[in-house]
Amino acid sequence: MVLKVFFPSCCSSADSGILIGRWISKQSSAVILAVVHFPFIPVQVKQYLGEVQRVTKVSVSVLGSWSNSKQEKEESLSEFLEDLGTIFCHEPWIQISKEGDSKFWSCSTLQKHSKNPQEEEIILVYYDQRKVMLSHLHPPLDTAGQRAEDASKLSAIFDTVARSQVLFMTDRYDEGPIKLTHWQSDGVEASIIVELLKQASVPACMLLTFLLSLVSGICRSRVLKFWPLSFLWSKLSTCEQLGHRLQHLQVISSNKKSQNQNQLMRKANIFVSLLIDMALGMLLMSWLYRKNRIGHLADTLIPVADHVAEELQDLLQWLMGAPAGLKMNRALDQVLGRFFLYHIHLWISYIHLLSPFIEMILWYVGLSACLGLTVALCVLSDIIALLTFHIYCFYVYGARLYCLKIYGLSSLWRLFRGKKWNVLRQRVDSCSYDLDQV
Amino acid sequence: SCRELAVRGPRLQLRSLSAATSAVWLAAYGLFAISENSMVLSAAIFITLIGLIIYLHFVKIDQESLLVISSLGIQVTSSYASGKESTTFIEMGQVKDVVINEAIHMQKVIYYLCILLQDPEDPQGVSEVVPLFQSSKPRLDCLIEVYKSCQEILEQRKTPPQSS
Numbered sequence: 001m002v003l004k005v006f007f008p009s010c011c012s013s014a015d016s017g018i019l020i021g022r023w024i025s026k027q028s029s030a031v032i033l034a035v036v037h038f039p040f041i042p043v044q045v046k047q048y049l050g051e052v053q054r055v056t057k058v059s060v061s062v063l064g065s066w067s068n069s070k071q072e073k074e075e076s077l078s079e080f081l082e083d084l085g086t087i088f089c090h091e092p093w094i095q096i097s098k099e100g101d102s103k104f105w106s107c108s109t110l111q112k113h114s115k116n117p118q119e120e121e122i123i124l125v126y127y128d129q130r131k132v133m134l135s136h137l138h139p140p141l142d143t144a145g146q147r148a149e150d151a152s153k154l155s156a157i158f159d160t161v162a163r164s165q166v167l168f169m170t171d172r173y174d175e176g177p178i179k180l181t182h183w184q185s186d187g188v189e190a191s192i193i194v195e196l197l198k199q200a201s202v203p204a205c206m207l208l209t210f211l212l213s214l215v216s217g218i219c220r221s222r223v224l225k226f227w228p229l230s231f232l233w234s235k236l237s238t239c240e241q242l243g244h245r246l247q248h249l250q251v252i253s254s255n256k257k258s259q260n261q262n263q264l265m266r267k268a269n270i271f272v273s274l275l276i277d278m279a280l281g282m283l284l285m286s287w288l289y290r291k292n293r294i295g296h297l298a299d300t301l302i303p304v305a306d307h308v309a310e311e312l313q314d315l316l317q318w319l320m321g322a323p324a325g326l327k328m329n330r331a332l333d334q335v336l337g338r339f340f341l342y343h344i345h346l347w348i349s350y351i352h353l354l355s356p357f358i359e360m361i362l363w364y365v366g367l368s369a370c371l372g373l374t375v376a377l378c379v380l381s382d383i384i385a386l387l388t389f390h391i392y393c394f395y396v397y398g399a400r401l402y403c404l405k406i407y408g409l410s411s412l413w414r415l416f417r418g419k420k421w422n423v424l425r426q427r428v429d430s431c432s433y434d435l436d437q438v
Numbered sequence: 439s440c441r442e443l444a445v446r447g448p449r450l451q452l453r454s455l456s457a458a459t460s461a462v463w464l465a466a467y468g469l470f471a472i473s474e475n476s477m478v479l480s481a482a483i484f485i486t487l488i489g490l491i492i493y494l495h496f497v498k499i500d501q502e503s504l505l506v507i508s509s510l511g512i513q514v515t516s517s518y519a520s521g522k523e524s525t526t527f528i529e530m531g532q533v534k535d536v537v538i539n540e541a542i543h544m545q546k547v548i549y550y551l552c553i554l555l556q557d558p559e560d561p562q563g564v565s566e567v568v569p570l571f572q573s574s575k576p577r578l579d580c581l582i583e584v585y586k587s588c589q590e591i592l593e594q595r596k597t598p599p600q601s602s
């Protein structure tokens with residue numbers, strides 16, 4: 001079979017050494033995880049690999065040798081590297097070498113105990129170690145038991161790199177018997193600003209957590225849990241949105257570091273969405289508070305509410321009298337119609353009572369837009385809901401009447417069929433009525 | 439063992455670019471003549487620039503290439519005119535075959551190269567058909583060359599390579 005060697009791109013500039021990684025014999029592929037540099041003591045290398053194997057459950061072993069010589073090819077070095085093959089016996093022993101400034105690499109294998117000595121084809125694949133380590137390979141949607149062997153072969157490669165994170169913790173700059181080169185050796189470019197931000201974020205997080213715990217303590221106090229108030233809070237969308245935002249802030253300002261990439265991404269996601277929300281909210285505020293727009297809005301609000309009320313009254317008159325009305329009977333029409341008209345009258349009177357204060361209320365409520373555009377939209381939706389509360393009342397009454405009617409009709413229907421609703425058993429039973437009962 | 443086949447599409451023509459630009463600018467000038475608002479002209483220039491960038495980055499495919507490695511899989515790369523590359527990799531275990539298919543489109547018959555993916559349950563069945571070279575649409579003679587190359591590589595995955 002063709003031999004596939006997966007080589008990390010960060011090791012292409014490393015000094016000479018031996019290659020360690022995992023050999024997957026079923027696919028005839030070698031996944032190289034790191035390069036161990038000279039000088040090393042073979043016993044210590046084997047011990048270290050044993051420890052790594054115990055912790056990560058990945059069968060890491062010495063796979064071959066890597067030589068990166070800046071000068072001409074040294075014969076002694078190549079012999080030394082071949083002799084290493086006898087100390088760490090691995091079949092096949094992979095030798096990769098790069099000479100001086102040449103762009104081409106040579107990759108060959110030494111097979112000592114092979115049955116058929118033939119020239120094997122080798123495919124060398126570069127991979128970006130950090131990205132492969134962090135990526136998740138999604139399993140196919142239907143994973144049945146017998147498909148385990150058919151599963152993607154490449155998933156073994158991804159799995160190997162992802163599980164060997166322990167190996168990437170020691171570096172060639174650490175003091176120790178083993179000097180490794182892998183993706184951490186390149187060094188991550190860090191900027192001063194990022195480091196300063198990280199240092200500053202710890203006290204900021206603690207302060208934020210403290211403030212949030214105070215606020216949530218107040219919110220959870222018994223005072224706000226009485227029945228009328230709790231019903232109100234649950235109906236207003238602003239309170240719900242504020243509750244969500246509070247929860248988000250708590251997630252971000254938690255002191256624990258995120259366990260894995262998923263949590264980190266979630267935190268970053270929430271943070272960015274909060275920032276954008278606030279920025280848009282500020283934009284809206286700066287637009288709204290110029291040129292006395294709040295005043296204009298307040299001035300147009302009352303006439304609009306009046307106009308809606310007039311239209312509703314016309315509609316009710318039409319329903320009460322005209323042919324296409326509530327066709328039950330004349331008296332019921334009049335009763336319901338007058339009831340709804342009284343409602344509208346009450347509501348409009350309340351709005352007129354409030355009219356001098358509308359502008360001030362709007363001004364202060366508009367300040368809440370600085371908490372975010374979503375909060376501003378919630379407030380707008382709540383204002384509309386409150387202004388059209390009377391229409392909501394009509395809907396509730398209508399729905400209750402309809403429910404009653406349906407209930408009455410269904411019990412009559414059951415009577416007609418000779419069945420009765422059994423309250424104890426919560427089901428319909430048959431019951432034979434006498435003629436005078438019916 | 440492995441082979442890469444690339445098909446280039448036609449480049450962006452200068453005359454179509456200038457035709458589109460002049461059409462947009464004439465329309466903008468007409469609007470300006472009606473509305474006397476000079477913002478229309480600057481908006482038209484802006485739209486032309488943004489439209490060109492979007493077209494080059496998301497729509498215009500310069501080159502499509504097929505990399506076949508008999509032991510690993512098949513990789514299909516499309517590179518856009520702005521330099522963006524989008525790749526899809528299909529593992530060799532899932533590939534059943536690479537064939538030339540015919541399709542009847544309006545009044546003509548077109549040929550296209552496609553990869554047949556294996557159905558895991560049924561070894562003889564085909565679960566999916568992945569068409570290749572959809573933007574550059576090479577003609578039959580080109581497709582036959584690509585087909586022959588691919589078949590040589592695909593044959594190697596069944597039999598182990600002999601010593602050369």
